[in-house]
Amino acid sequence: MASSCRIFVGNIPYNATEGQVKALCEEVGPVVSFRIVTDKDTGKPKGFGFCEYRDESTAFSALRNLQDCELNGRRLKVNFAANEKSNHHPIGLQAAVDAAAATMGLASDALTVYLSKMSRNQLAQMVSEMKGIAVGNKEMAQELLLAKPQLNRALL
Numbered sequence: 358m359a360s361s362c363r364i365f366v367g368n369i370p371y372n373a374t375e376g377q378v379k380a381l382c383e384e385v386g387p388v389v390s391f392r393i394v395t396d397k398d399t400g401k402p403k404g405f406g407f408c409e410y411r412d413e414s415t416a417f418s419a420l421r422n423l424q425d426c427e428l429n430g431r432r433l434k435v436n437f438a439a440n441e442k443s444n445h446h447p448i449g450l451q452a453a454v455d456a457a458a459a460t461m462g463l464a465s466d467a468l469t470v471y472l473s474k475m476s477r478n479q480l481a482q483m484v485s486e487m488k489g490i491a492v493g494n495k496e497m498a499q500e501l502l503l504a505k506p507q508l509n510r511a512l513l
Contacts, residue, residue, distance in 0.1 A: 362416035363438040367405040369393060370429035375406070378428065382408045385422050386415035407438055413477075420481045421488060437477060487512055 369378055379391040393406040410416045416437065423435045472480070487508075491498040502509055 362411075362413045363407050363409045364416050364419050365405065365434075365436050365438045366408055366423070367434040367436075368431050369402065369404050369406060369433065370431045371402055371404060373402075373429050378406060379408070381426065381428060381433075382419060382423065385410075385419040387411055417477075417481065417484075421484050424485055424488065425492075437481065484512055 366378060366382070373393075375391065375393045378393065379388055382388050382391055387410070389409040389411055391406060391408045394403045395401060396403055408419065410419060420435055420437070423433055425432045425434075427433075475483075487498070490501070
């Protein structure tokens with residue numbers, strides 16, 4: 358996609374600089390812009406900010422890789438920015454078919470059609486939950502992925 362995609366980065370430590378958080382976000386991919394939101398009266402950081410990536414795939418990667426990432430003793434909370442309206446609507450069959458073809462060489466099988474009816478937020482939540490399982494219980498995650506190979510594809 359040609360349009361950029363903004364993500365919300367929350368639970369930022371108050372002692373973290375904009376440069377530190379931006380550098381962490383850049384580990385995922387090129388950052389178009391980043392800013393920490395500050396109180397308009399005091400100028401002190403509010404503990405959250407917004408990162409803009411060039412494309413949606415990099416933003417999804419940020420959701421997967423930065424969620425619960427530790428920075429100065431605090432675990433970051435990452436999600437699509439609330440005003441990203443497209444995140445709450447189904448991604449659509451064409452986007453799902455394109456993604457399936459790019460990752461697995463498949464087009465409109467039942468799983469692709471099912472995933473096309475999910476919103477970006479739902480898809481991100483699914484990936485986040487699987488990451489939680491993988492971090493909390495690696496053996497269970499491995500068994501689940503081996504028993505349900507279609508889940509591997511859904512997560513890609």
